[in-house]
Amino acid sequence: MKRAEGLLNSSLRFVAGGGNETVLDVIKGEHREAAQLLDEAVALEPGDAKTATLAKKIEVALTTHVTIEERLFYGRLRARAEEEDERVDVFEAYTEHELVRHLIALLRSQRRRDERFKAELQVLAENVKHHVKEEESTVFSLARKLLDEDELVRIGIAWRKAKGERVPGAAPSGARAKKAPDRKQPARKAGARKASATRKKAQPKRGA
Numbered sequence: 001m002k003r004a005e006g007l008l009n010s011s012l013r014f015v016a017g018g019g020n021e022t023v024l025d026v027i028k029g030e031h032r033e034a035a036q037l038l039d040e041a042v043a044l045e046p047g048d049a050k051t052a053t054l055a056k057k058i059e060v061a062l063t064t065h066v067t068i069e070e071r072l073f074y075g076r077l078r079a080r081a082e083e084e085d086e087r088v089d090v091f092e093a094y095t096e097h098e099l100v101r102h103l104i105a106l107l108r109s110q111r112r113r114d115e116r117f118k119a120e121l122q123v124l125a126e127n128v129k130h131h132v133k134e135e136e137s138t139v140f141s142l143a144r145k146l147l148d149e150d151e152l153v154r155i156g157i158a159w160r161k162a163k164g165e166r167v168p169g170a171a172p173s174g175a176r177a178k179k180a181p182d183r184k185q186p187a188r189k190a191g192a193r194k195a196s197a198t199r200k201k202a203q204p205k206r207g208a
Contacts, residue, residue, distance in 0.1 A: 022152035023073055024140055026159050030065050031132045037061065038125040042118070051113040059107040060167070062128075066097050066104075068162050072155055077139070080146040093139050096131040103128055 041054040074093060081087045103124040111117055143152065 020153065021156050022149070023155035023159055024143060024152060026156045027065075027069065027073070028136065030061070031136070034058065034061050034065065035129060035132070038128065042122050042125055044118075046115045046118050047113055055107040055113075059104055062100055062104050062107075064163060064166050066100055067166070068159055070094070070097065072158055072162065073143070076151075076155065077143060077146060081142070086142060086146070089138050089142050093131075093135060096134065099124065099127045099131060 037054060037058045041051060041058060044051050044054070074090060078087070078090045081090050103121075106117070106120055106124060147155075
């Protein structure tokens with residue numbers, strides 16, 4: 001019976017998308033993407049025109065990541081944490097997100113992309129990488145302790161959905177498919193008007 005339930009749960013995960021990918025896999029993937037963008041930005045020379053484009057990409061990625069993570073992941077851990085050390089770990093993760101917000105504020109600023117900007121970017125990028133390292137060890141271990149595998153998978157699915165709603169162009173394909181019938185509606189109305197006009201012409205004139 002348990003084996004059958006396990007197979008059913010696995011099938012549901014694949015139908016929902018993402019296979020057996022858990023929220024921890026999703027978070028690690030986004031961490032790697034952000035780290036790559038940060039490395040590219042730090043490697044640029046002060047005043048490089050590419051800095052503005054990279055800064056925008058990093059700002060959007062980090063803002064989306066932090067917002068969803070605190071709502072779907074940290075919030076769940078905070079609700080489940082009962083022991084003092086568990087609560088400390090969760091609140092420490094929240095506190096480290098403030099460092100990420102400092103980086104976001106720097107990237108959003110209209111300051112010149114000069115030597116000082118690059119220096120601050122390097123320092124904040126290192127702080128963010130330190131947070132990532134701590135999260136993937138301490139917080140991930142706590143998540144595996146407090147949440148079962150199915151919960152981790154469901155949060156991962158909810159995360160991808162939330163990201164699709166926040167990031168332009170990342171909406172699920174099903175959301176676009178619902179709009180298709182609306183585009184055909186004018187054509188049907190035009191056809192109906194044409195048929196109505198044909199019937200009127202075919203009617204005999206009164207008094208003829």
